Amino acid sequence: MSIDLIHIYELLRNRYGDLNWWPAKSPYEVIVGAVLTQNTNWSNVEKALANFDGDLSPTLVENMDETTLREKIRPAGFFNQKTDYLKTITDWYKKYSYDPETVKKQYQTRLRGELLSVKGIGRETADSILLYAFGFPEFVVDAYTMRLLARFGEPERKYEDLKAVFQSQLPKDAALYNNYHACIVINGKEHCRKKPVCGGCPLHGMCPYPKGTV
DNA sequence: CGCCAGGGCCATA
DNA sequence: TATGGCCATGGC
Numbered sequence: 696m697s698i699d700l701i702h703i704y705e706l707l708r709n710r711y712g713d714l715n716w717w718p719a720k721s722p723y724e725v726i727v728g729a730v731l732t733q734n735t736n737w738s739n740v741e742k743a744l745a746n747f748d749g750d751l752s753p754t755l756v757e758n759m760d761e762t763t764l765r766e767k768i769r770p771a772g773f774f775n776q777k778t779d780y781l782k783t784i785t786d787w788y789k790k791y792s793y794d795p796e797t798v799k800k801q802y803q804t805r806l807r808g809e810l811l812s813v814k815g816i817g818r819e820t821a822d823s824i825l826l827y828a829f830g831f832p833e834f835v836v837d838a839y840t841m842r843l844l845a846r847f848g849e850p851e852r853k854y855e856d857l858k859a860v861f862q863s864q865l866p867k868d869a870a871l872y873n874n875y876h877a878c879i880v881i882n883g884k885e886h887c888r889k890k891p892v893c894g895g896c897p898l899h900g901m902c903p904y905p906k907g908t909v
Numbered sequence: 910c911g912c913c914a915g916g917g918c919c920a921t922a
Numbered sequence: 923t924a925t926g927g928c929c930a931t932g933g934c
Contacts, residue, residue, distance in 0.1 A: 733916040739931060740915090772931040776918080817917045837915050880915055911934105918928085 698847045700864040704871075706898060707878035716877035717827035722795040723753050725828035726788065729820045730780050731771040742770035753793040756785045780815025787813050795829060803831040818854045826876075832869040834861040835876045839883030846898070 719725045724744070731740040744751065746767040756764065765778045787809065791797040798806065803825060810821035818836075825831040836858045841851070852860070865871060882898070 729915090732914085734914065734929085735916085736914040736932070738914090738933075742932080770931060772914090773916090773929050774931080776929065780917090815917070819916065823915080835915085839915065876915090883915080913933090914931100916929105920927090921925090922923105 696849065696860050696864070698844075698849065700861060703843075703898070704865075704875050704878070707882055708874065711878045711881055713874055714877040714881060716873055717823075719827075721751075722798075722828035723788065723793070724751055726784055726824050727751060727756075727781060729823040729827070730777055730784060730815060731768060733773070733777070733820065735772050739771050743768040746770070753785050753788055756781055757789065776815065783814050784810075784816060798829050799831075803833065806831070807833065818858075822858070826869060826872055830869050832862075832867045832872055834858050834865070834872045836861070837876070837880070839879050840876070842883060843879055843898075 717725045717728065719728055728740055728744065731743055747755070761778050761782070764781065765774050768774050768777055768781070771777060788798075791801075806829075807821055807825060810816045810824060811818065816824070822833040822835045825833040826835055836854050840857065844857070845851070861872075861875075865875070886898075
């Protein structure tokens with residue numbers, strides 16, 4: 696890895712500041728959002744979340760029949776699988792009495808293994824939950840992260856390898872991981888394929904593809 | 910109309 | 923290990 700990830704973060708933070716992610720009002724809403732946003736535009740997730748009328752709790756989902764749940768999350772797409780996923784991840788959370796403080800007392804490596812064994816929870820979703828719902832220092836890698844490094848000519852890497860690169864260059868700090876990933880996503884939305892010109896992208900001058908071809 | 914979005918599962922080789 | 927098909931809505 697030839698590029699300086701700390702420098703990249705300084706550029707991003709200088710422009711976007713502290714974004715206070717994840718946009719949710721409880722750890723459980725982070726969990727639900729993390730599942731619903733799998734390969735899905737966040738605006739569609741918002742439509743699904745709005746169908747809960749501000750009352751999205753684990754006990755609600757636990758007791759809701761699958762047909763009702765499916766109709767509520769329909770706008771987020773893939774609603775058949777995601778209904779199943781929400782049921783299984785909620786069942787996982789129940790082992791900790793739906794209590795974030797109880798989860799936070801566990802070992803993060805064991806929690807990560809548990810989450811990855813839950814159907815529907817892959818690496819990115821697991822790390823999103825660990826970092827954004829519970830504050831564990833797990834760097835989240837996603838499609839925007841891959842594209843960002845591709846812009847700098849970095850070779851493609853597998854999820855765990857790329858995550859290890861970030862965590863080896865950065866101090867082990869959940870607040871830092873939190874805002875770094877948030878900045879990558881916001882920057883990616885400004886800079887993505889639909890907006891071929893970088894605009895105010897802070898990385899513009901360093902980008903090897905300034906016309907936004909990535 | 911076609912492409913894409915803050916993935917993950919599963920079958921196959 | 924590593925591809926490829928599949929899942930589904932809504933914005934553009």
